[in-house]
Amino acid sequence: MTKALLIRITCPSQDVAQQIADAAVEMRLAACGNIEGPVSSTYLWKGVVEQAFEHILWLKSVEGCWEALETLVTSLHPYDIPAMVAWPCTHALGEYAAWLEENTEAPSR
Incomplete structure (x- = not known):
């Protein structure tokens, strides 16, 4: 089992998604x-x-980053209520899961 998340966010433009x-x-x-x-x-x-x-916009992340991502998305997204949902990844290629962990950093509380 991995802590990976697949996060889906609808955006009004490619520019917003890219930002x-x-x-x-x-x-x-x-x-x-x-x-x-x-x-x-x-x-x-x-x-x-x-x-x-x-x-x-699909973001590949880990559970520990969810709250900070919520804050980031709501600060940059022009919608009153951005459609932001996440699916936990129950399975992932081991090397990919390790890459996710190496390239994300949950903010310290």
Whole structure:
């Protein structure tokens, strides 16, 4: 079992996704970021069905960095409530899990 997280964040543009990815990697809160898109999104916001093109940012990180990533994302993301969710990785290639651990650093409390 690994402490790895796969984090998915929807962003209004590639620039926003890149800004968050760059900051997360530079701060060692994520070892890697991937950007996909644009994708077409349909969602309910304040009682109205909305549609938008968004980009998906995937961050590869570890559990100890989650809280700091939440703070970073909410400070850089223009949405009132960013769609940020994480999946624990129950399995990962051993060398990859070690690389994640080596390239992330949970902030000290």
